Every structure is written in structure tokens, then in C-alpha cells.
Amino acid sequence: MLTRILAASAALTFAACAAVSTVPARADDDTATQSADASHGRPVKVMIISMFGPEGQVWLDHLGPWQEIPVDGLSPDYPSVHCNKQDVCVMTTGMGHANAAASIMALTFSQRFDLRHTYFMVAGIAGIDPQRGTVGSAAWAKYLVDFGIQWEIDAREIPANWNTGYLGINTQNPTQKPSLDYRTEVFQLNSQLADAAFALSRNVTLTDNAQAQAARARYGYAPADLPPTVIQCDTLAGDTWWSGTLLGERARDWTRILTDGKGVYCTTQQEDNATYEALKRAASAHRVDLNRVAVLRAGSDFDRPYAGQTSADNLLNYAAQGGFTIAIANLFLAGNPLVQQIVTHWSQWREGVPQQ
Template structure:
């Protein structure tokens, strides 16, 4: 080929590249060739809302009500829950598996898989919990401002607690149970975005929640409100720890610990296993610019009391927690209280796309 022909051929290729670069955005927005899955595969899903549940019943309440769903298999998720499901409104549901380890591993796997564009996604962590009868009752649901880890403490054998101490727990590298620890783990406490919290609470505070006869009977054994009242939507804080506990003294420590690590600002009302682990995984994704931590909300529902009613043993309260009748109604109430936020975001995306609307 002559020098002239080689030059002409190169010019034709360059012209074609320039034409393609110019018209590609137009074709893509029109749903043309550049969005054809036959050539480029399916587009990366960009959820408007991702609901994070911890075990099957928590996820199922959303799956039953917001489908139909398309499944997306993500490497590294729990083998019990290997897919993320998304509907046509770009609302997705994932289940991590229970406990700190499963929650962190599954959330981290999702974030780092880059199977989804999470840069503008709102995350709703929604699950059941124990509830403090001083702030709520079975069936109540609470939006959290603070996520507190109850497990990162020192513990003294209960039979050897110093007489002058109020209990057997104290912060790591402290001298007394009332001392604030140095927070060396960096996961002891997280504060969620206030604007999203207030919007979520405002959207849900007036909803009518589910109730049941068994739950009403369990509440009636408590002598005072709010424990003996119908369920409501609350704003109070949640405590994470893999060890389930039952007892007034432990509940009082949960209240004290929440105040210690939040400098007196936090109000303990629900106890669960996973939320600090889930949030830390999301935080690491945010550090990689993969998501926005200001778009994380946490809703926990009280399926059972964290301490016994007067005259009941702590062991009976724990072992027979299912007798309180809170499980089914609380699952439904998580949906009833959480769905207004989900719908507000997905149906008014123009207002929410760039952040929580004022």
C-alpha cells in the first residue's frame, strides 16, 4: 500500500472514531445500539434504594409487597442469600446473614463487587431487635441516630465484680465502668445523617402500625407506659452485639454505655447484632468513593423486651421470647414505617437524586 493510501485509511478510521464518539451519548439516551444487551451485556444497575435485611423473614416482607423482582447474583454474598433482588422502581433488597461477621462480609462483598452503581443509592437497614421497655414496646419501630457497639468492652466475671462498681462491664483501657474509653477500634459508635433521619421519621411517624392479641397480653404485664401501650414509631438509638442479653441490670448498662460513648446524647432503645458491622463496611466503601454515607438510615423494630416484667425471671424472658407475640407484627411494622421513605425516594427521584431534599 502506498504512503498516500495508508494516510487515507488512517484518516477514515479517525473520522469514524470521531463520529462514534459524537453520536454515542445520543444513541445511549435513546436506548439504541449502545444499550443493546446483545452487544454489551446488561447495564450496571443503579439502585435508588437498597434495603438491607439480616435474615430471610426480614427480607421477605419487602419481597412480598414490592415485586416483581429481577435477581442479580453477586460473588461473595452469603451462600444462604446469594442474590440481590431489584424491582422496576430500582428498589433492591439484599440479605446479609445474621451477626457481625455475616453482615460485614456480605456488605463488603456487595460494595467491592461493583456489580451495582451505588454512588447515589440510599441504604435502609431494617430488622427486628430487642426493645427497652422504658422507651418502647413490642411492635414499636425506631429510627436510629446513633449506632453503638455493646460488644467492644471489658467484662469482669459477675461473681467477682468489685463491690463499689455498678456492674461488670467497662470500656476497654479504662479504670471504671463510668469512664469513656479512647474509642481505639473506631467502630464503637457511629452517628447517622441528621437530615435523612428527620425526613424518615417525619414520613413515618403517623402510620398506623400492626398489633396482635399475644403482644397486647405481653405488654399488659408491664406496669407503666410506654411498655404497656400500643406500638408507635420512635426516634431512639440502637445497640449492636452478637451476644443476646436479657435482664434489667444489663439493660441499664446498655443505657449507660450508649450515653458514655455518645457524650450523653444517645438514647438506647433497641438491641440487635449487626448494624455497626454493616455500617463499617459501607463506610469503607464510602472511603473508596463508591457510595455516600449520608444516605444510610437504620430502622429497628422491637420483637421482644430486653428485660423481664416485674416478677418474671431474666431467663424466662430470654428463653421464651417468642411468647411475647412481637415477631410477626414487628416484621410488618418495619415495612409500614420504612416504606414511606422508600416510596418517597423512588417516586420522587428528581428531588432525592442529589441528596435529601429540604
Template structure:
């Protein structure tokens, strides 16, 4: 995607629940210092002992949410439009659009090519190659776990949870741009205002569909 892209997630993946060595101390054939807990190398899927490492959302709800919002016109700022044009490939250099791909949670705000490539690998590992990493945040797996516990008590229905994320900055720099500056000067990309606006534009069609036709949604995602 690009700055402002809005993505409905199928999988919520936790990035922080890993073992970590300082990358300078890791074996030379490891791309980073991260490996799954109780594994022997970075490409081995760990046992999911914590039970919060990966969650799968309702695919019928995701598909319906995407169908309702996929043609929504998304916003850009002057700065984000100029920034995306630095990238020599699509979809990074194209206008934002609504899409479907997965989101990665972690308390550490990471940036840079190597860690972002690790995020791609980690997402595939935990979803058995079904997930596609494209956005990051800090809270979704924790929020899901809290709602899951409420669901077990009959307080909410976890199958009614949909997650949409909009990109406010790139996770890795364009060719020739500094990895450090990509993190420290993230605000220069001009993505926060359009990303916030695009969350509303993308999520609102689903909200309106449910509110205006509750009889069809009351028992779950309608077929039509």
C-alpha cells in the same frame, strides 16, 4: 417503647467492645462486670481506639424518615398485645408507634434488667449523653463499617444510610416475672411477626418518597 415499636436510629453503638469480668468477681460498687477498654471504672468513657465503637447517622435523613413515617399505624399480635399489658408504665404498656432512639450492636444476645441498664449507660457514655438506647441487634456497626469503607472508595454514599429497628421482645421482664424466663421464653411475647411487618410499614414511606421524587432526592435530603 414496646413490642413492635419502630425506631429510627441516630447513633449505632457497639456493646461488645468492652472489657468484662465475671460479675461475681467485679467490685461491689460495679453494677455489672463491664467497663470500657482502658478505663478504670464502668462510668468512664473509653478512648475510641477501634473506630467502630459508635457511628452517627445523617440526622437530616433520620428526621425526614421519621416525618414521613411517624403517623403510620403499626401492627400487633394477640400475644404481644397481651404481653405489653403486664407492664405498669408507659410506653411499655402502650400500643407500638414510630419513634426516634438509638440501637446497640453485639454478638451476645443479652437480656435482663442489669445488663439493659448497662446498655443505657454505655450508649450515653459513647455518645456524650446524646444517645438514647432502645433497641438491640447483632450487625449494624459491622454493616456500617463495611459501607464506610465502600464509601471511601466512592462506591456508596454513607450519608444515604438510614437504620430502622422494630422491637420483637422486651429486654427486661415486667415486675414479678423471671429474668431467666424473659430470655429463655422470649418467643412467648409474640413479637416477631408484628415487628417484621412494622419494619415494612415504617420504612416503606421513605422508600416510596425517594422513588417517586428522585429529582428532589438525587443530591441529598430535600428541605421540604
């Protein structure tokens, strides 16, 4: 599941950056806000959504200087949004479904920003399927699937003719598609935006390191044992951090079931369905545009073991795979081409994704 190394120190890292940023903006001294439509707040071209400190820090390190803008209702660990002169902003939600939903709701209903034309880019690390990518690979998604909204039978008591203990709620077996009563089980992103993001970044050379190279070599098959690249495949959300070959098979199957065979699972994380649902509610109030949401997840660890390794070892020693540092770096390398394309050619992007 999603790598979350030293969350407490991550919070301190992000807080340290905030401490050296400019004086927090106020309604009476925020030049950008004064120049914007007073009823809508500061306009934002791109809002980068990170989930914990290092994911946000990589953007803060590259695209400053920054103005710090406190927003009521954000995580107490990350209480401010940081914006630069290009109208690119970075926020950090806090980890997990609850933090993501609460923070995005606070952001989108704040009077401090005009988000009606904003492009939102989720940029975070994730576990990755070794048959679809490798540690360090950066994946643009078209589908967001929730892995947590299922029925579960104790693994020791799975019926003999089933290959998993998971099944859709109110279904009769693991192969049936549920009725989607929660309305958050699966979301389809704007494929035109996803394709544009991929086209802009697909030839970017990503960061790698010797530790990750050694870890991926143990898999002995492609693409797991190849250098990281930018790819397109879909992401699975759930607060339970898991590891295992059979769970990985269920992740693939569940993605196919909920997307009617159109989605291809490759990354696993905790927040994205919650983030999107909060944006969807803001869109219903005409505060954001759901056609402007992109999701980028970089593999920081494999979601299942290599041959001869146990799932427990894969999970407990995930940090030994060496993917955390390169995944963080590759979020910026893969995501920044889209950010810069939007802000540099804003006249073409303001009214929507340009035709390719």
C-alpha cells in the same frame, strides 16, 4: 437480644422466593445494566438491607415483581440481590457481625451495581427497652453503638463500688469513656435523613396482635404497655443475645457514654455497627455515600423482664411475647414511606436529602 426465630427455615423461606423470581441477571442479558454506565453497573435508588429471611421477605411480598441478581461473596443462604423496576433492591446479609460485614463488602465492591447515589436502609427486628418502646414499635436511629467492644469482669466478682462488670477497654471504671481505638465503637448517622424518615412514618398505624397486647400489659407502665408506634431512639449492636434489667441499665449508660450524652438507647441487635463499618470502607473508595444510610429496628421482644419475672424466663420464652410477626410487618409499614418518597421524587433526592 435480637429475635432470630428458626434461622434455618428462614433461609428456606427466602430461597423459595428466589426460586420463583425472574431468571438471574447476567452481564449479557441484564437490560438495566446495559442501559447504565458500563463502568459502574446497575443504578440503585434504595437498597434495603435485611439480616435473615423473613426480614427480606416482607419487602419481596409487597414491592415486586423482582429480578434476581447473583453477587459473588454474598452469604450462601442469600446469594442474590432482588431489584424491581423502581430501582429498589433487597439484600440479606445473614445474621451477626461477621455475616453482615462480609456481605456488605461483597455488595459494595461488586461491579454489578452503581451505588454512588443509593440510599441504604437497614430494616431489621430487635430487642427493645420497655421504657422507650414496646413490642412492635419501629425505631429510627441516629446513633449506632457497639455493646461488644468492652472489658468484662465475671459478674460474681464485680467490685463492691461498681454497678456493672462492664467497662470501656483501657479505662479504670465503668463510667469512663474509652479512647475508641477500634474506630467502630460508635457511629452517628445523618440526622437529616433520620428526621425525614421519622416525619414520613410517625403517623403510620402499625400492626398489633392479641398475644403482644397480653405480653406488654404485664409491664404495667408506658410505653411498654401501649400499642406500637414509630419512634426515634438509638440502637446497640453485639453478637451476644442478652436479657436482664441490670444489663439493660448498662446498655443505657454505655450509649450515653459513647455518644457524650446525645444518644438514647432503645433497641438491641447484632449487626448494625458491622454493616456501617463495611459501608464506611466502601465510602472511602467513593462507592457509596455515608450520608444516605438509615437504620430502622422494630421491637420483637423486650430486652428485660417485667416485675416478678426472671431474666431467664424473659430470654427463654421470648417467642411467647408475640412480637416477631408484628415487628416484621411493621418494618415494611414504617420503612416503606421513606422508600416511596425517595423513588417517587428521585429528582429531589438524587443529589442528597432534601431540605425539610
